[in-house]
Amino acid sequence: MTDPLFLIAAALAVLYLLRFAAAAASWPKTAVKTLSVALLAAIALRAGAPLSLSLGLMLGALGDFCLSRPGRGMFLAGMAGFAAGHLAYLALFLGLGAGAPPLLPALALLLVVGAAVLWIAPRAEGMVAPVRGYIVVIAAMTLAALGLPGAPRLVFGALVFVASDFVLALLLFVLAPGRGARAAAFLVWALYWPAQALILAGGLLP
Template identity: 40%
Template sequence: MPDKLGEMLAVATAIPALAAAVVFWLRFATREVKGPVGAAVKTASTGLLAVLGLALAVALSPGGWFWLFALGLALGALGDLMLALGGLRRFLAGVAAFGLGHLAYAGGFLWQGAALGFDGLSLPEGLALGGLLALLASTEVWLAPRTGELRAPVRGYVGLIGLMGAATLMLPAHPGQGILRIGAALFLLSDLLLALQLFVVRDAGWRRRLALTLWPAYWAGQALILWGAVQFAGVG
């Protein structure tokens, strides 16, 4: 993909994706029922990122690690669609899609990290890993007892979140390292806020605040993961 053409295509895809994300945040994020228009806008905001990720995978890493990031974005868009449509079966399908997306990201982090050479964990990274494990363990206290018949899939999803977070902390030093870690942290934060909204918080006002906070954290996390992957590919 020629540099100028690639930049133009990236901008032409990223701007509508951001616009759709903002529209969803302003018009649909706090609605319990998103409706077909809300579902379409939500899916477009991440689906366009997935399209950009696929184009970049073809250009930057044919047959290589970047495809896992494109796959993670595509699975995220599918998860967005399922959750926006509503219903228990679609919710479970969405959880499965997001979980597989976390797994794809973890695979991409580990694949590229191995190619560049792992450099071990520093003290701050070790402390961050310990904090992540403590957070995951704490879900058995404040989250699992409230999930009812969804306890098993929620536990599985928590484990996949942890795998992605741990894989991010293992990334070797690189200009894209910080961007990827911020993106993964925002994605994890959005999952935490969503868990609070779905299973813990009952006050309508606080549920609205959580919805308004988790959506920009989630979308920005996805976008930063893509941007960080591009940096790891040595572009930009």
């Protein structure tokens, strides 16, 4: 955590939270958001981390770039990037020996997933199928994380990632503009970047 690249990434993440989280699209916003995760990928590559970890972080940075740009096409591209990143994390977790997840945490996760599939996804006008597909992918990744032996950082990182995406879905498809939506925008980032950092830390020091 004292790695200079990590400190720069963390500073960019704080800058994004304070300056850009609820701001309109702009190239400075895109640059800060993307670099804050791309630097985590650089740390993983430099440390010789499993390729699936580095790839997951790189795809996350790509997803951040796309989601920070306006337009439906960029949104779909960003969602695809994150879905691919979750598949990379799934491969990472399986490679680390993920087994069957504990019953109660798995059931709790599936309840959240069910709410997202049945209540939130239908509100994504014209994008119901890709949104539901994304939900299935992140659910599979998180179930694998829950089945990891002795890897609390990875488990917590995956769970926080799900929480971030759930709040993001509420922001995009449920909440009306106003204070609630603005608060949700800050909460999404306050959950998302630490989730990526936890997954990085867990992948390097499981």
